Amino acid sequence: MKSFSYVAVSDVEDAVRAIAAEPNAKFLGGGTNLVDLMRENVERPDVLVDITRLPLNGIEELPDSGIRIGALVRNSELAAHPVIRTRYPMLSQAILHGASAQLRNMATVGGNLMQRTRCLYFYDSASPCNKREQGSGCTAIGGFTRGHAILGASEHCIATHPSDMAVALVALDAVVEVRSEHGTRRIPLADFHRLPGSTPHIETELAPDELITAVEVPGVPVAAMSRYRKVRDRASYAFALVSVAAAMEVRDGRVSAVRLALGGVAPKPWRAHEAEEALLGAPATEESFGRAADAALASAVGQGDNDFKIDLARRTLVATLRRLLTEGSAA
Amino acid sequence: MGLTPSTASSVISLHINGEKHQLCVDHRTSLLDVLRENVGLTGTKKGCDQGACGACTVLLDGVRINSCLALAVQYDDREITTIEGVDHPLQEAFVRHDGFQCGYCTPGQICSAIGMLAEHKGGAPSAATEHLSESDGELSDAEIRERMSGNLCRCGAYNGIVAAIGEVAR
Numbered sequence: 001m002k003s004f005s006y007v008a009v010s011d012v013e014d015a016v017r018a019i020a021a022e023p024n025a026k027f028l029g030g031g032t033n034l035v036d037l038m039r040e041n042v043e044r045p046d047v048l049v050d051i052t053r054l055p056l057n058g059i060e061e062l063p064d065s066g067i068r069i070g071a072l073v074r075n076s077e078l079a080a081h082p083v084i085r086t087r088y089p090m091l092s093q094a095i096l097h098g099a100s101a102q103l104r105n106m107a108t109v110g111g112n113l114m115q116r117t118r119c120l121y122f123y124d125s126a127s128p129c130n131k132r133e134q135g136s137g138c139t140a141i142g143g144f145t146r147g148h149a150i151l152g153a154s155e156h157c158i159a160t161h162p163s164d165m166a167v168a169l170v171a172l173d174a175v176v177e178v179r180s181e182h183g184t185r186r187i188p189l190a191d192f193h194r195l196p197g198s199t200p201h202i203e204t205e206l207a208p209d210e211l212i213t214a215v216e217v218p219g220v221p222v223a224a225m226s227r228y229r230k231v232r233d234r235a236s237y238a239f240a241l242v243s244v245a246a247a248m249e250v251r252d253g254r255v256s257a258v259r260l261a262l263g264g265v266a267p268k269p270w271r272a273h274e275a276e277e278a279l280l281g282a283p284a285t286e287e288s289f290g291r292a293a294d295a296a297l298a299s300a301v302g303q304g305d306n307d308f309k310i311d312l313a314r315r316t317l318v319a320t321l322r323r324l325l326t327e328g329s330a331a
Numbered sequence: 332m333g334l335t336p337s338t339a340s341s342v343i344s345l346h347i348n349g350e351k352h353q354l355c356v357d358h359r360t361s362l363l364d365v366l367r368e369n370v371g372l373t374g375t376k377k378g379c380d381q382g383a384c385g386a387c388t389v390l391l392d393g394v395r396i397n398s399c400l401a402l403a404v405q406y407d408d409r410e411i412t413t414i415e416g417v418d419h420p421l422q423e424a425f426v427r428h429d430g431f432q433c434g435y436c437t438p439g440q441i442c443s444a445i446g447m448l449a450e451h452k453g454g455a456p457s458a459a460t461e462h463l464s465e466s467d468g469e470l471s472d473a474e475i476r477e478r479m480s481g482n483l484c485r486c487g488a489y490n491g492i493v494a495a496i497g498e499v500a501r
């Protein structure tokens with residue numbers, strides 16, 4: 001690991017000033033991704049600005065029955081919050097299906113959104129990787145691709161975004177609030193992460209001098225009827241091969257509201273709009289669920305080792321909707 | 332600390348098992364390495380150094396964390412409990428139920444279980460919780476397995492570990 005200096009800040013103004021003052025500075029949240037990547041020399045900051053003492057650790061209810069989550073709220077605290085458990089159970093479940101209890105106690109909401117891909121070649125500084133070093137090539141393409149994307153990839157990068165939490169948040173139309181010396185902006189989470197295109201090294205809309213201050217989730221009544229389902233190589237403590245965040249309301253046998261998103265399959269948390277459109281107003285039957293899953297995966301492309309994910313995602317989406325129908329919400 | 336970044340190292344205080352330690356740490360040093368190398372408390376183990384095994388679990392103000400991914404400088408003035416500071420019925424229960432074989436993962440298992448029992452008592456749910464809006468379910472074996480999944484045991488003493496924790500929990 002490269003040597004670096006360290007500064008702990010206690011207010012937001014100081015945080016954004018500190019990051020702007022030093023071109024190669026990074027914010028330090030729980031450190032569970034950044035410290036790991038610094039040890040691998042993938043991240044090489046000169047300065048760490050420790051933001052864990054910022055007063056951004058509150059969870060507040062909003063007048064529209066939405067919720068505002070401070071960027072420094074720990075993952076474990078968010079998952080356990082009574083409002084999240086009852087109004088947005090798929091968000092609680094998504095967080096609880098990620099990492100381990102110890103890691104969730106350390107990890108922050110901002111850090112979770114900003115965590116980087118688990119592509120093995122990205123971690124291995126001996127392998128060419130366009131994300132790590134612009135223009136150097138992609139070792140994954142033609143290599144071992146079991147964990148890689150089937151949607152939204154490019155010929156320059158096929159890595160997936162690893163967050164579970166973000167999959168539920170994107171289904172909920174969450175908005176990310178960011179702050180710099182120049183002021184505050186609000187970015188819909190759906191636009192926050194970028195597709196790789198020819199610039200896989202640029203992963204988000206966040207400028208290097210911007211701090212995530214909060215995530216806001218609007219009131220989404222259907223979210224009370226939701227579940228998160230994750231398929232992985234072991235029962236717990238593993239990244240998703242495929243995951244599904246699903247919320248569905250059924251009235252008189254027809255789907256009257258629906259939210260769907262997929263994880264583990266794309267370079268960003270993947271909102272399945274086509275599947276939602278296919279399902280809205282349709283009879284709540286196995287057949288409709290299958291058609292929705294087909295719509296979600298219509299543009300999916302396998303890389304070889306990960307071809308199985310296309311069918312797995314399809315079946316996981318159908319199974320999640322079936323369970324919502326028969327057993328109801330996870331709340 | 333002010334806005335001027337300090338250089339490569341800092342002086343910090345850690346309260347470890349009730350004792351205050353003042354230390355000069357290189358910023359790169361993990362809490363795990365400070366405990367083992369600087370303070371001489373070698374009970375906390377290094378398995379993977381990547382957050383992937385749980386051998387390094389300690390309690391930070393009573394909350395379980397992985398000390399290998401914790402930069403020590405970030406924990407100035409905080410309260411740390413390691414296995415050397417633990418005196419808990421879980422320890423006897425692990426012996427009674429053969430909750431270990433080589434023992435390498437055991438300090439992490441025990442610190443983790445202490446943190447886990449407190450989380451459960453505080454009403455925290457897990458991925459194994461059937462109904463998230465009902466908080467005070469009993470700690471079933473399935474709940475224990477899920478809540479302890481951040482601690483791997485290479486010897487596979489899991490059945491004994493689950494039995495030991497279950498006995499103390501119920």
Ligand SMILES: Cc1cc2nc3c(=O)[nH]c(=O)nc-3n(C[C@H](O)[C@H](O)[C@H](O)COP(=O)(O)OP(=O)(O)OC[C@H]3O[C@@H](n4cnc5c(N)ncnc54)[C@H](O)[C@@H]3O)c2cc1C
Pocket residue numbers: 026027028029030031032033034035036051071072075097098099100103106107108109110111112113114115162163164165210211212213237238239240381382383
């Ligand atoms: C073994 C292991 C297993 C895991 N399994 C899963 C899993 O199954 N599912 C899952 O979703 N995740 C998993 N994770 C990842 C984990 O969720 C992330 O590491 C964690 O959420 C990152 O949060 P942090 O606060 O520790 O971030 P840090 O490591 O502190 O920071 C990560 C990045 O975010 C930036 N950052 C942090 N906060 C802000 C902010 N407020 N504004 C702007 N930038 C910011 C930092 O500069 C850094 O670049 C796993 C991690 C490990 C080590």
Ligand code: SF4
Pocket residue numbers: 117119120121122128129130131132137138139140141156157158159200
């Ligand atoms: S898939 Fe992306 S992250 Fe992985 S090696 Fe290729 S460019 Fe790098």
Ligand code: FES
Pocket residue numbers: 376377378379380381382383384385386387388397398399400
């Ligand atoms: S040594 Fe920390 S989790 Fe393995």
Ligand code: FES
Pocket residue numbers: 430431432433434435436437483484485486487488
């Ligand atoms: S007892 Fe040997 S690793 Fe668990």
